Amino acid sequence: MSHHGPTPSDEPVGWSLDLSAHEMLRRAHVLDALGSDWDPVEALRGEEAANALLYSGLDEEQQRVYDELVAAGVLPPRGGGSAAA
Known part of the structure; x- marks a missing residue:
């Protein structure tokens, strides 16, 4: 077996990847793209x-x-408790 290949083991190999710094950067770019005059409440009202x-x-x-789709929970009822209602 090559020393570059997987090593057989009964033990799981654990690893983690922290993307929180990347996520914060992504959010900063999104907010920058939206601009300082973006109003989330107004956006919800428009939606x-x-x-x-x-x-x-x-x-x-x-x-x-x-009505069937609302009753089945596929669609929310009109004015269904959203912040913009």
Whole structure:
């Protein structure tokens, strides 16, 4: 067996990789890209408004399917307790 190959053992080989410094850098870049005038509450309100528009004006069959999806937990109910509601 080559000295570069795996060593047979019954013991698991443990290792870890700490990505926290990279994650902090990634978050800093995201916030920098969003800009200082980004308002997360307003963004959530806009998302809620878009969601309401998406599901407005449904015909009877579409509304029935929507209601089934909400009942099954696939879609949240309108205004479903989000911060933007």
